[in-house]
Amino acid sequence: MTMFKRVLRIVLYTLLIVVAAVVGALVVLTKTERGRDNLAGIISTMASTDDRKVTVSGIDGIWSGALTVDHVVLEDRQGPWLVARKVAVDWSPLALLSKNFSAGRVAADRIELARLPVAGTQPSQGGATTLPVSLDIKQIDLPEIALGQALAGSGIAELAAKGSFKADAAPLALETSLNITRHDGKQGKVDANIHFAPADNKLDLDLKASEPAGGIIANLLKLPDAPPVNIVVTGTGPVANWSGIGTFVVDGQIVTQLTGRHQLTDKGNYLEAKGDGDFQRFLPDNLKSLFAGKTSFDLAGTAIVTGGVEVERASIDSDAVHGTAAGIIDTNGASDLSVELAAKGPPIVLSLGTAAQPVTVAIAGATARAFGGGKAPIVDIGASLVSVVAGGTRVDDLAAEIHSDGFDIQDRSGPVTIKLTAGGLNTDVATLAPLVTGRVTAELAGSISKDEIAVDQGTLRSAALNASVTAKVTLADLAMTLKMNADAVSTALPPQIRSVLGERVTFSATATRDPQGSFAANTLQLTSGSLSASGTASATGTDIQADIKGTLGDVSVLSPMVGVPVGGAVDFALTASGARTAPDFSVSADSDSLTASGHTVKTIKLAATGKADIANPAADVSLTGSVDDQPLDLRASLVTRDGKRSINGLSLSLADNKVSGDLALDDSLLPLGTLTLEAPDIGPLAALAGQTAAGDVQGSIRLSSDGGAPTVAIDMTSASISRGDLAAKTIAVNALVANYLKAPAISGTVKADTVTSGTTVVSGIGVDLKRDGDWTGFSGGATVKDIPATAEGR
DSSP states (O other), X not given: OHHHHHHHHHHHHHHHHHHHHHHHHHHHHHHSHHHHHHHHHHHHHHHOOSSOEEEEEEEEOTTTTEEEEEEEEEEETTEEEEEEEEEEEEEOGGGGGGTEEEEEEEEEEEEEEOSOOOOOSSOOOOOOOSOSSEEXXXXXXXXXXXXXXXXXXXXXXXXXXXXXXXXXXXXXXXXXXXXXXXXXXXXXXXXEEEEEEGGXXXXXXXXXXXXXXXXHHHHHTTOTTOOOEEEEEEEESOTTEEEEEEEEEETTEEEEEEEEEEEEOSSEEEEEEXXXXXXXXXXXXXXXXXXXXXXXXXXXXXXXXXXXXXXXXXXXXXXXXXXXXXXXEOTTSEEEEEEEEEESSSOEEEEEEOSSSEEEEEEEEEEEEEEEETTSOEEEEEEEEEEEEETTEEEEEEEEEEEESSOBTTTTBEEEEEEEEEEEEEESOTTTGGGGXXXXXXXXXXXXXXXXXXXXXXXXXXXXXXXXXXXXXXXXXXXEEEEEEEEEEGGGSOHHHHTTOOSEEEEEEEEEEOTTOOXXXXXXXXXXXXXXXXXXXXXXXXXXXXXXXXXXXXXXXXHHHHSSOEEEXXXXXXXXXXXXXXXXXXXXXXXEEEEETTEEEEEEEEEEEEEOOSSSOEEEEEEEEEETTEEEEEEEXXXXXXXXEEEEEEEEEETTEEEEEEEEEOTTOOEEEEEEEEESOOHHHHHHTTOOOEEOEEEEEEEEEETTEEEEEEEEEEEEEEETTEEEEEEXXXXXXXXXXXXXXXXXXXXXXXXXXTTEEEEEEEEEEEEETTEEEEEEEEEETTEEEEEEEO
């Protein structure tokens, strides 16, 4: 017993200490200035979230029944949007003990509402909607309410509000009266009286609002030119059989009149609404075409007690469209809901997308049906589109079918199949247009969830193309994996590459996009005729990387391009890395043997490295091989300095013959400079061109520009040149060819000591060439069998 009394005494002392501490804390937090500041900070912290910040300052009179707060500031992610200054509450603190908040008066000297708050990023928390306490505010007095320009439309709007508010927690009941008027020199007022008492089977509603032109309501509704607005909504009667009417008047004209009715039935809450009006001018431009002329609607349905919705009828009619809906949606039972939309005359034209990337859709009609049991009904959607235009691409006569064997509407997930058929597809993408001519079909089968979209099987077919695809896209970060196989007729591909292709081209690739936005194309493969290529490519940020290798097994397909018969096989490779606007590159091509005009070039190796910068290109090029066992060597460097391009170190040699020099490129990429020719034995050069000749040539070729016209000056000499039974000795050519690309004009001299053909010998040959307008004039002489001869002409 003694021990029990001792323990009891300790417990009592401890309880007294706790009570004293709590009372002391309340006194400190409510009776001292520093304590009230701390209390304001605690309230601000508890009321704030990651998306919302509440700041309370200057609390006083907590227990006196005359509570005052210096100011309250509400902020969202964009900053402050509401400030309440000098808030006063005449209330009864002890009434909270009986779960009642009772105030004789709630007032604020000034409320500043700059804009509406932005939506939060955190999901809302579900829960009961019952009130924690009953509210009874006998007088609301807000003499100064300032609305910012985002709400007022222009300048600052000054309002005043008076009223009362009462809400009972159990049983739920609501009664309020509110009067809002403008006092900034502009007219406008709102009167609202609401009495809602489900336990008494009562709902009274009386709302009247009116404003002249340039008012707040017109601005909030974004009505063009902010016309005068009048709104009247009235309704009375028992909740179980209630009816109401609403009228919306703009600029003196009734825009819409709505009647509504509510009945409590054995199935649930029956709702009915009818209305008509001229809505077109109040809608966004991209929806105006739907509601052309007078629009009427008629809705009737029941919110059934099991949680579903039964649509008895639903229709909408305008000059442009007729739409209907009927059926039931019940996640806890059977569902069967059908929706139809059809254009009455011309197709419905909707402007979607953005101003920068508009998409225009012309709709003839659409249907949708959801049927089946449980939370995932079968879904069928169909649409007939006259055209879809996006940028330079136009699709005509598009039929769309979407089907799901069980789509969970609440979770937005389930299997999906899509079939698209287009009568025609036109695009300004030159490389794509030939592939999609005629009828085009696309079929996709996969699934959709809140996390990802998966295409398990997909096909795209046209007269020129057969393609299959699988894909998976993660919605949170847009990470993607795409696999594609395609087969196309080569005649649909660009003519620049068509010559090396076979009758058809097959292509396959696996592409990925990681969460950071980097793209990669792996296992690229292309095969057509004797051409095959494979490799990889990727893009990370502003950098790219590529590695392509391939073989052209028969180069004879290039004969029309090069102008002479060619044969053999070539292996090629391309690598690129660096900034996508100026990557470093390397190109190589190798062949054991190539033939041209019956002559063979062996052990060919072509290599080029540099930077593919459009503004400042650079490259080193080399080509080696052998012609009739004579070494072939070509080297040159493309250099850009201060925006000027040049070809430096140009050197072409075959056996002992060599052409060399440096060339500058003007703004039109025409060469300027001098090339030196040293050919002690022209035989290998002639053989490379498919000819048989002997002799020597030396001299220079000077490339220049005369008033923007390209000019070439040739200064050549030769001891002798022979071809067959034709031979010439001691040859000298000094000629100028003006404007050699568009209208060549030749001037200069050609001399030779002798020209022999068979037994005929011509000696002392001298010819003068000169420009004669658009003609080339000539004059000269020679000795034939000791007989002098002269000639002139043009």
